[in-house]
Amino acid sequence: MKAVIPIDKTEILKRYKPINAHTHKGIQGHALIIGGSYGKIGAMTLASMACLKTGCGLVTVFLPRCGYRVLQIANPEVMVLTDIAVKYISKIILNFVPQAIGLGPGIGQDIETHTAIHRFIKTNTVPLVIDADGLNIMAQNKDWLTFLPKKTIFTPHQKELERLIGNWDSEADKFKKTIAFSKQNNLILVMKGAPTYIIDGDAIYKNTTGNAALATAGTGDVLTGMITSLMAQSYEPIDAAILGVYLHGLTADIALPETGYQSFIASDVIKYIGKAYLSLEK
Numbered sequence: 001m002k003a004v005i006p007i008d009k010t011e012i013l014k015r016y017k018p019i020n021a022h023t024h025k026g027i028q029g030h031a032l033i034i035g036g037s038y039g040k041i042g043a044m045t046l047a048s049m050a051c052l053k054t055g056c057g058l059v060t061v062f063l064p065r066c067g068y069r070v071l072q073i074a075n076p077e078v079m080v081l082t083d084i085a086v087k088y089i090s091k092i093i094l095n096f097v098p099q100a101i102g103l104g105p106g107i108g109q110d111i112e113t114h115t116a117i118h119r120f121i122k123t124n125t126v127p128l129v130i131d132a133d134g135l136n137i138m139a140q141n142k143d144w145l146t147f148l149p150k151k152t153i154f155t156p157h158q159k160e161l162e163r164l165i166g167n168w169d170s171e172a173d174k175f176k177k178t179i180a181f182s183k184q185n186n187l188i189l190v191m192k193g194a195p196t197y198i199i200d201g202d203a204i205y206k207n208t209t210g211n212a213a214l215a216t217a218g219t220g221d222v223l224t225g226m227i228t229s230l231m232a233q234s235y236e237p238i239d240a241a242i243l244g245v246y247l248h249g250l251t252a253d254i255a256l257p258e259t260g261y262q263s264f265i266a267s268d269v270i271k272y273i274g275k276a277y278l279s280l281e282k
């Protein structure tokens, strides 16, 4: 196993690109988040708001029809495209080409959603982040992995990772299997946990930010939005994964003295993204 590289401020400053004073929303990147199902539209409101607050110029979501009003009211800055189905995603039809796509928050596992994802990835060439049930669907259909753009980012928590790579009998075995999976499929794996590791073939990065305040519903959905945003802003996939994970953890570190562990929620990650960015400039 190669040396583990810590994701600390020095590593981040090598990758972080400050905003150009002459930029405009048309060149700040247009991101698309695809997901949601009846009862899990919140995952999409969180992911899309996190995406905007991480700096991309435009954000569109694609979700089932039941999410339309919810999204427009909760996040007026976000644009909405809807599926023909009311409660789940059945066919993904887009009317523009985004710079990056996040797929999976709250998407559920309806059989029609499996088919929609299959059809979508067969033709998609846009850089992709896959999370949540998007990962669970890929785990049940491993022959679809060949359709993914190279360096697609997977963001599994431990349980989702197990569904993808099978059981492990030690930490070393878990890393060995994750590295093999990353290499075989040319994917980047964000192994979420405490701490989060990022695997890109033989390269292993260990995050140094974050704390137990993040152990709350929706913080993973927020991370998907943040990484998708960075990819839409032209960061290379590995840089988007590293910077996204670092900033996400940093929000919880900055917030902790004000919120404590227990009252911190996923919306607070979004609330503190600005302070996390500002701390990079100090």
Ligand SMILES: NC(=O)C1=CN([C@@H]2O[C@H](COP(=O)(O)OP(=O)(O)OC[C@H]3O[C@@H](n4cnc5c(N)ncnc54)[C@H](O)[C@@H]3O)[C@@H](O)[C@H]2O)[C@@H](O)CC1
Binding pocket: 039, 040, 041, 042, 043, 044, 104, 105, 106, 107, 108, 132, 133, 157, 158, 159, 160, 192, 193, 217, 218, 219, 220, 221
């Ligand atoms: N407001 C919303 O709409 C929310 C929607 N969510 C969506 O709900 C769906 C289900 O996601 P879940 O992750 O809850 O379901 P999963 O069934 O994938 O994972 C949860 C299970 O994994 C176990 N587990 C073991 N190790 C874990 C670890 N390190 N981290 C997390 N879980 C671990 C848990 O105990 C639990 O049994 C996803 O589509 C997700 O996007 C959730 O993110 C919660 C918030």
Ligand SMILES: Nc1ncnc2c1ncn2[C@@H]1O[C@H](COP(=O)(O)OP(=O)(O)O)[C@@H](O)[C@H]1O
Binding pocket: 132, 157, 192, 193, 194, 195, 196, 210, 211, 212, 213, 214, 215, 216, 217, 218, 219, 220, 221, 222, 223
């Ligand atoms: N104890 C902890 N310490 C640090 N980070 C944590 C801890 N618990 C959870 N996290 C982080 O919170 C996020 C949870 O993601 P996930 O399990 O997908 O949540 P959800 O699906 O509810 O959005 C991950 O980024 C994970 O690394």
Ligand SMILES: [Mg+2]
Binding pocket: 131, 132, 157, 220, 221
């Ligand atoms: Mg999750």
